[in-house]
Amino acid sequence: MKQDLQIATLAGGCFWCLEAVYQEVDGIHSIVSGYCGGTQSDPTYEQVCSGDTGHAEAVNIFFDPDKVSYEKLLEIFFVIHDPTTLNRQGGDIGTQYRSAIFFHNDTQKQDAIKTIELLNSDVWDSQIVTEIVSASTFYEAEQYHQNYYLDNPNQQYCQFVVAPKLSKFRQKYLNNSKG
Numbered sequence: 001m002k003q004d005l006q007i008a009t010l011a012g013g014c015f016w017c018l019e020a021v022y023q024e025v026d027g028i029h030s031i032v033s034g035y036c037g038g039t040q041s042d043p044t045y046e047q048v049c050s051g052d053t054g055h056a057e058a059v060n061i062f063f064d065p066d067k068v069s070y071e072k073l074l075e076i077f078f079v080i081h082d083p084t085t086l087n088r089q090g091g092d093i094g095t096q097y098r099s100a101i102f103f104h105n106d107t108q109k110q111d112a113i114k115t116i117e118l119l120n121s122d123v124w125d126s127q128i129v130t131e132i133v134s135a136s137t138f139y140e141a142e143q144y145h146q147n148y149y150l151d152n153p154n155q156q157y158c159q160f161v162v163a164p165k166l167s168k169f170r171q172k173y174l175n176n177s178k179g
Helices: 015-022 043-047 070-080 108-121 156-176
Strands: 006-012 028-036 058-062 099-102 131-135
Touching: 006 015, 006 070, 015 058, 015 070, 015 108, 015 156, 058 070, 058 099, 070 108, 070 156, 099 108, 108 131
Parallel strands: 099 131
Antiparallel strands: 006 058, 006 099, 028 058
């Protein structure tokens, strides 16, 4: 892996949605779906889905800051999910689907705070409930969750939930997408 890559850790509903969108952003080196923000070590998908682990479905995004800024990643994040709904994204309900920014340094924390303040004052009618918390241990999800949309584009959830988010992203950021 390139030495100058940075990491962003975001949670905004199902990790399949976030992964699929960020895979199209120029400057992204890799994305890992997993679990973050909870107390249980090495949780499984089933344990996280129970809501008892405290973890959120999240993605680790490894990006080249010379090609895409952290601020741009946050801008995309707030376009592709509803940050005003507590513990819910569409039909996905529970703390594991909460909106969260897990910052890795003070600059990321300040950028997240500044972005939310701007969006609360200028964009959203409801207050943003996205958590801004220090990144804790990130647990990689099971292998079948990695590249889920790319491997399963015809799966029903992908068709009805992931594909519309990709479409929304592509409409807004067509010039910044890959392929």
